[in-house]
Amino acid sequence: MVAGELVPARRDGCQRACLDVFEDKDDVVVKAELPGIDKENIEVNLTDNMLTIKGEKKKEEEVKEENYYRCERSYGSFVRSVELPKAVHPDKVKASFKNGILEVRVPKTEEAKAKEIKVKVE
Numbered sequence: 277m278v279a280g281e282l283v284p285a286r287r288d289g290c291q292r293a294c295l296d297v298f299e300d301k302d303d304v305v306v307k308a309e310l311p312g313i314d315k316e317n318i319e320v321n322l323t324d325n326m327l328t329i330k331g332e333k334k335k336e337e338e339v340k341e342e343n344y345y346r347c348e349r350s351y352g353s354f355v356r357s358v359e360l361p362k363a364v365h366p367d368k369v370k371a372s373f374k375n376g377i378l379e380v381r382v383p384k385t386e387e388a389k390a391k392e393i394k395v396k397v398e
Contacts, residue, residue, distance in 0.1 A: 293329055293356045293378075302389070303381045304360050311376040312349075320371050320380055325360040327380060362388040 293308040310318065312333050319330040332353045364382040371380045 293331070293354055295329075295356065295358060297358055297361070299362060299384065303383050304362050304364055306358065306360075306378075306380040306382075308356070308378040308380075309376060310373075310378050313376070315373045318373065318378060320369075320378070322364075322366045322369050322382065324366070325362075325364060326357055327360055327382070328355065328357040329378065329380075330355045364388070 293310055296305075296307045298305055306327055306329075308329055310331055313331050314334075317332045317334070321328045321330075330353070333351050335351045360382060363385040365385060366382065369380065369382045371378060373379075
């Protein structure tokens with residue numbers, strides 16, 4: 277490597293959304309970090325218990341590669357799928373996007389909601 281040579285962080289332009297998947301009393305919740313992506317460039321689909329998030333981060337400006345000293349930000353499309361751990365109501369899914377965080381909430385079915393059982397300790 278020559279001093280000052282352009283070194284891209286990832287040559288494939290691929291980007292991956294980091295996910296948190298958890299549940300609260302009523303919902304299965306998926307939160308995805310999507311920094312720098314516009315809401316209009318996000319697509320969310322739910323098929324059976326498989327949630328798929330698609331998106332694209334577009335370059336803001338065109339700068340000739342020879343003018344870069346370092347190129348670490350990634351651009352391009354991504355697809356991320358995750359199987360939801362509980363039975364859910366797919367027709368009641370809701371999504372919101374704020375400050376680069378996509379939150380998808382899917383209500384659990386009554387059967388999937390945990391029922392607390394008191395256990396007598398002897």
